[in-house]
Amino acid sequence: MLLIKNAKILSDNQQTIQRDILIQDGTIKEIGDNLSDVQADVFDAQGHFLTPGLVDVHVHFREPGFEYKETIQTGSLAAARGGFTTVMAMPNLNPVPDDQAKLAAQIARNQENSVIHVEQIGAISKDLTDHTINDIQGMTEAGAIAFSNDGKGVQTADTMLQAMTAAAKAKRPLIAHLEDDTLLHGGVMNDGEVSQQLGLPGITGLAESSQLARDLVIAKVTGVHYHVAHISTKESVALVRMAKSQGVHVTAEVSPHHLLLSDDAIQKDDAYFKMNPPLRAQEDREALIAGLIDGTIDMIATDHAPHGTEEKQKSFAVAPFGITGIETSFQLLYTHLVKSGLLSLGTLIDRMLIAPVKAFHLDAPTQIAVGQRADLALFDLTHLTTIAVDDFLSKGKNTPFIGWQVYGETQATWVSGQQVYQR
Numbered sequence: 001m002l003l004i005k006n007a008k009i010l011s012d013n014q015q016t017i018q019r020d021i022l023i024q025d026g027t028i029k030e031i032g033d034n035l036s037d038v039q040a041d042v043f044d045a046q047g048h049f050l051t052p053g054l055v056d057v058h059v060h061f062r063e064p065g066f067e068y069k070e071t072i073q074t075g076s077l078a079a080a081r082g083g084f085t086t087v088m089a090m091p092n093l094n095p096v097p098d099d100q101a102k103l104a105a106q107i108a109r110n111q112e113n114s115v116i117h118v119e120q121i122g123a124i125s126k127d128l129t130d131h132t133i134n135d136i137q138g139m140t141e142a143g144a145i146a147f148s149n150d151g152k153g154v155q156t157a158d159t160m161l162q163a164m165t166a167a168a169k170a171k172r173p174l175i176a177h178l179e180d181d182t183l184l185h186g187g188v189m190n191d192g193e194v195s196q197q198l199g200l201p202g203i204t205g206l207a208e209s210s211q212l213a214r215d216l217v218i219a220k221v222t223g224v225h226y227h228v229a230h231i232s233t234k235e236s237v238a239l240v241r242m243a244k245s246q247g248v249h250v251t252a253e254v255s256p257h258h259l260l261l262s263d264d265a266i267q268k269d270d271a272y273f274k275m276n277p278p279l280r281a282q283e284d285r286e287a288l289i290a291g292l293i294d295g296t297i298d299m300i301a302t303d304h305a306p307h308g309t310e311e312k313q314k315s316f317a318v319a320p321f322g323i324t325g326i327e328t329s330f331q332l333l334y335t336h337l338v339k340s341g342l343l344s345l346g347t348l349i350d351r352m353l354i355a356p357v358k359a360f361h362l363d364a365p366t367q368i369a370v371g372q373r374a375d376l377a378l379f380d381l382t383h384l385t386t387i388a389v390d391d392f393l394s395k396g397k398n399t400p401f402i403g404w405q406v407y408g409e410t411q412a413t414w415v416s417g418q419q420v421y422q423r
């Protein structure tokens, strides 16, 4: 038994109230004032903010195939340090989980090596590239939570139509990484003034939004739950807003880095700022924040994309796309969206927990209540700390947020009442 004393939790009317929480057999048994239990281990939360563990629908844990970047173990420990207790893992692995047996093996591997809950996303098509649609029904039966070719765009309307039809039939969401290869022209960062100044080839926002427009009309016809990964442009936000108003079953996620940075933050050739989609213009960033506030963008997902330090220290032109993010997301967003007055704490928790659980029908608690599984995270909202790479549990040290000053440091994380992270 575990007794968490003096925790601040969100009340029904979005205020924080101080409570003690008693946990037995992995479940919340009692919530009250001045609880005591002689048999329980006591954890003093010291007035910090306690929430159900956060949920991230977009992470890359790299195992199997790229264990030098991350493993399921290091990725899940990093997630726990970020206050996350449930994540959805992308299938750009080697081998790619693209059939029923491989998907089942990947689920077993996740379960064996992770300290948190990891749901597995299956690949849409063979090797994430050619046009053979995988066995969506078979992988659904093996436990795939959704389907995506993340890392690659689905290039043809025909492939997308087949994939959406199969996913709709299997009642599984289809997650789109939007990227039209014919519009890339070798680009490595956002196409604009900054790319011109740095002499780096640009990626037009049309590579994302034109494919999104195509997908939304196909999604409407098929009735699939269509989810937009890492939305990055103002045109894409407008398209999702319009599609929602027309009853398309569409949801969207935005990453912390697209909310907090734009391409003008890139002042030199530094590949820690290189990710896909790229950091866009200031007006795109503003549209993303507005979309997050009005609910056009349903949720925040980190797109935690760890890479080796050596490969990320290469030039922008050749380094791999992607930044690590799961350990820093809550504190960055709390500091720069909540403390700054743009969002309430309750809305941030909605976008990082409640909305993802609802959209993907995940088995994860969304409130601190008696009978709920004790997946919990404790954050210190009052002390300022500095993001330091030496503190990372992820193998990936590649983030442009190193050195940023933030509130909201994780103090502890529990999964089913078992502590999986302690500051």
Ligand SMILES: NC(=O)N[C@@H](CC(=O)O)C(=O)O
Binding pocket: 060, 092, 150, 151, 152, 177, 274, 275, 276, 277, 303, 305, 306, 321, 322, 323
């Ligand atoms: N986001 C990235 O820049 N990279 C991701 C792939 C992806 O999410 O598209 C990766 O796997 O490294």
Ligand SMILES: [Zn+2]
Binding pocket: 150, 151, 152, 177, 229, 230, 276, 277
């Ligand atoms: Zn992607």
Ligand SMILES: [Zn+2]
Binding pocket: 058, 059, 060, 090, 150, 151, 303, 305
């Ligand atoms: Zn990704």
